[in-house]
Amino acid sequence: MEVLGQVGMVSLEEVNLIRCFSVTSTGxxxxxxMCQRLRVLKVNYSHLSDDLLCVLALKKFQSLERLDVVASCGENGISLSSxxxxxxxxxxxxxxxxxxxxNLEDDLFSTVCQNLFSPMSPATVVHFKGKVNKACIQLVARNCLYLKSFIMHANPKVASTEDVGPELVNLLRSHRGSLLHFECTGVSVSYNSLAEMGQxxxxxxxxxxxxxxxxxxxPVVGYDSKVSAEARKIVNRHCAFGNALYVYHTQE
Known part of the structure; x- marks a missing residue:
């Protein structure tokens, strides 16, 4: 990296290190x-450090627009301060x-979420792939004040079958004035939560x-057959309300 910094990186506008796991923190x-005109920086979770964030914050880039952080299986990162x-x-x-x-392992999932979704997290886009849990959704809802897009592509084969509807409802409600894109697939959600999210x-x-x-x-208790039949009508059906698109489907 030091060599690259000496051969014309001053004018570089985008740096993508997502596939580079051997980059040293010093490099x-x-x-x-060295990148005076840096606009886009894409790094792995293992690249993150307080030093990197401080350099980005202290350096006067002309037009820094975007920071992407990807956390994958097998990566180890250090604790970051809010x-x-x-x-x-x-x-x-x-x-x-x-x-x-x-697709993070269970033992790494909570650690990564605590680091990335600390109080006043700068996340504008959050994308979960594979696994998801209630605690992480709660962290996003509570700490990501700048959230514009929330995407969760859960894999039913590895994701929990527990109902995450209440957590998704709370996330939508707490960001209803700023959230523009909300996409969740492969999760378990109750009919009550779906109705509330629709509203x-x-x-x-x-x-x-x-x-x-x-x-x-x-739910079976408190719902007669007529209500249950109405609930099943939304299964495998697309419904449009204003600018929003709701897609309901199930494997049950």
Whole structure:
């Protein structure tokens, strides 16, 4: 990285290190410090450090627009302070920050979420792939104040079958004034939660809402056969409300 920094990186506008796992922290810091015109930086979770975030926050880039962080299986990262993220947001209030969590192991999942979704997290886009749990959704809802897009592509074969409807409802409700894109597939959601999300979607600024349930949970107690029949009518059907699109399907 130090060599690259000496051969014309001053004018470089985009750096993508997603497929480079052997980058040293020293080399990455040197490269970033050399890129005077950096607009887009894409790194792995293992590349992150307080030092990197501080360099980004302290350096006066002409037009830093986007930071993508991808966390994948087998990666190890260090603990990050919330102050580092806050300094970055203060320097670049319009920065687009995307976090992608890609099929993480159970023992790493919570650690990564605590680091990326700390208080005042700068995330504008959050994308879960494969696994998901309630605690992580709650962290996103509580700490990602700048969230514009939430995407969750759960794999039913590895994802929990527990109902995550209440957590998704809370996320939608808490970001109804800023969230523009909401997409969840392969999750288990109750009929009550679907109905509530539909109402929130109609009253929000959402431009697109896609919900693909792996398992539609319809309560038996308190619901007569007529209500259950109405609930099943939304299965495998697309419904449009205003600017939002709702997709319901199930394998049950």
């Amino acid at each position: 990455l810091l040197h490269l970033v410090s 102050g580092s993220w806050q300094s970055l947001v203060k320097r670049y209030p319009s920065l687009k920050v995307k976090f992608v969590l890609n 929130i979607g109609k009253d929000s600024e959402l431009q697109c809402l896609v919900i693909g349930t792996h398992r539609l949970l319809i």
